[in-house]
Amino acid sequence: MNELEKYISLLRKQRHDFMNDLQVIYGYLQIKRPQGALEYIDRLSKQNETISEIYKLQDDGFSLCLENNIKKLWANEVKVEIDIEISNFKNKIFENEYNKKNDLVNTIFMEIEATDQKFVYIYIFQDELGESLLLANNEAMLGEISWMDEWQQIDMAIDGFKIYRCDFDNNIAYRLIF
Template identity: 50%
Template sequence: MNNLGDFINLIRKQRHDFMNDIQIIYGYIQTNKIDKACTYINKISEINEAISEIYNLGDNNFALCIESNIRKLIRNDVKFDIDIEIEFFNFNIFEKSYDKKCTLVNNIFNELENNGTECVYIYIFHDDLGQSLLISDDEGMLDEINWMENWNKEKIDIVDLELYTCYYDNSKAYRINFIKN
């Protein structure tokens, strides 16, 4: 995020989403559907808890990019499942070349969403290759991490990142390794 205008637009969008949530809850209460109001509040709480865990990793730029994609999935009725197995990032991954890195992540989410997936799986982890982000349309693709010979390394011109792709049947997975230079 490079300028004040982008920041203001983000705040306005978040305010709009918040007001929409309040209106939905208020509508349930007005129509005496208290159980639905409680269910909706729990859903919002779970989403915010997941987003909070992303910010707790220590890279606000990375978290903002992932949060924006999660909120877009929600608006488009696509489910998401996130699993974070690290406590914090070793360095601020998105500090340099934010626009390029976020565009890459956005393109991955867009491709999965445009292919009609019902759920996007997000996995943030550490293994022999370092800290990584996996985004997939199939939870089973998480098992493919151990078989890196099945992954194709893609050529990208972005500092501090390596991109791998894996296709199996109709499933797709993208692994982004974070490289400290």
């Protein structure tokens, strides 16, 4: 699929999602439940604020990848918690080898969602190892970052990326370091 087709496909999906949201709001109003409509609008507003925070990192490829995955989680009623501790990335991480990086992140999200935990924790931060993305199905996995030597390093042919995985019981976490 060429770039124009991808762009058109994204626009069509956004328009479709927007129309679905309008239908939900209209439905609440038709059944005389304005409070339900207001709550739905509030939820949409909070979700859009979350997505906007990701785009403030100034890497559109990275942001689009996360946005698509987060919206899939929301559609499947998975709770998503996001912590962003940096204002923007030093480099555009997804500028080169976008498809490989996008596929990797999509695969991680699918594995995490397959645990049926109904929760995904996303943490974007920087430490002595570099700028990082942590994805986990349990916020408690954040405590495992200090034990990075016990995480399994995954070899991938993606320049500038280090990938680590940690799991126990039904808890999974991935850390991507850029």
